Amino acid sequence: MKKKIFLMLLNFLMVIFEPMKKVLILAYDFPPYVSVGGLRPYSWYKYFHEFGLYPIVVTRQWGNKYGSHLDYIAPGETNETIIEENQTGTIIRTPYKPNLSNRLLLKYGEKRFRLLRKVITAWYEFMQFLFLVGPKAGLYRGTKAYLKQHKVDAIIATGEPFILFKYASKLSGKFNIPWLADYRDPWTQSKSRSKNILLKVWNSCFEKKYINNSSRIITVSDFLKYKIQQLIKGKEILIVPNGYNDHNKTASTKQSSDILKVALAGSIYPWHPVKSVLSAFHNYLSLKGNANIKLTFIGTSKNEYISRVVDNEYIALMGKVSFLNKIPNQELLAYLKNQDLLLLFNDYSITGTKIYDYLAAKTRILLCYTNDEDALKLKNKYFPINDEGYNKNRQAEIIEYTHSGYLVKNQKEFTELLESIMNEYIAEGKLHCESKNVEEFSRKRQVEKLTDIINKIQ
Secondary structure, three states: OHHHHHHHHHHHHHHHHOOOEEEEEEOOOOOOOOOHHHHHHHHHHHHHHHHOEEEEEEEEOOOOOOOOHHHHOOOOOOOOOEEEEEOOEEEEEEOOOOOHHHHHHHHHOOOOOHHHHHHHHHHHHHHOOOOOOOOOHHHHHHHHHHHOOOOOOEEEEEEOOOHHHHHHHHHHHHHOOOEEEEEOOOOOOOHHHOOOHHHHHHHHHHHHHHHOOOOEEEEOOHHHHHHHHOOOOOOOEEEOOOOEOOOOOOOOOOOOOOOEEEEEEOOOOOOOOHHHHHHHHHHHHHHHOOOOEEEEEEOOOOHHHHHHHHHHHOHHHOOOEEEEOOOOHHHHHHHHHOOOEEEEEOOOOOOOOHHHHHHHHOOOEEEEOOOOHHHHHHHHHHOOOOOOOOOOOHHHHHHHHHOOEEEEOOHHHHHHHHHHHHHHHHHHOOOOOOOOOHHHHEHHHHHHHHHHHHHOOO
8 A cells, every 4th residue: 555655656746857858849920029820839838737737939030110010021130049948948049140131111101112122022032941041040049959959859940931841851950859740821722822733843942841740730720731741641640730829818898889990800812802801891881871880900911902992982991991000919809899890702612810819809700701702703813722622611611610700792791780789789789799619619629639749749
């Protein structure tokens, strides 16, 4: 009996005092840079320690000087590597110096030296896979310097940019460390990287080369797994979805109001029927006179286009449309929680990350559209991936499963729905969102899944 108790105590002490596994994360996008791509590795940094892992993030120096896409190419604050250490993780921020193309853009704006900037950008995009060149190479140098002095148990590279896969592959071989390739987006399977046969062959060659020595491949959805498998054969691909960040302290202060507040957060892409949705709001307002609706676009990068369309074509919306720059995720969630409706464009087979933030806000979602003729024409023309024969309704499935909003078929239905929503809003003073099962989509839950994958690596 005493021996059994002693062994139990010994096992307990071994668990308590066993050193945490160290996981090095190569992540180009990372806070304070505001992007959906940075939220995934940030969740690993935030939650790994709760599951017995110690994260070391290697990223570049970021600032939010411009509050726009220009922050992506703005120089770092110093030529020295910045290291931030605490008990739950380490962040290594490597120096960043824009290349000539980016410096020209920052100094002279979008309209000057366009051809020269494209040539310089293309040169770096090609040459970085052959040589250690380009502004992203600082991450490789910073990681290599760290690994010369510290031992880690695994490396995760999250892409894009997919040059990080090259860096992880080389570092894995050099230091004998297993690495995991995390696909947030497709590489070769993206239409933008396969515009011609040369570009497609170039990318597929390097994708297969660097993935070859990876210990695991993970990605965000079954659809991306399906696309990756078309090129990468014989490797297991595991699904670790995106999700929403847990901000329990971000309480809603939503109050009754006579203004129906509608918001859209994040990027607007060419296949999104933004003009059709604006037209639906315009049609409703034209019929109802001065209905109290406020439409806000947050960090869309399409502000000038939307303003021009409203001023020239949809005058009923004048004074009812406003814009906000990109804001950090926690501030964004607080803002979304105080809206009445959240507009979501259909991304078909791509789930994206926006829907998870919307779920966390517990505000009704408007998915536009599930089967609109003009929207489908935009999809056929601009959608970046060939998803023929695959599930094109993942966002709709999530909304149905969580009871979190409306699936709007087309523009006509949207105009009719707006009247029903507005009538409810006037009667109640607010719109109630009775969503459920939302906790299944938290990022913390997904980090737990990733931890299990890492712990199984030999």
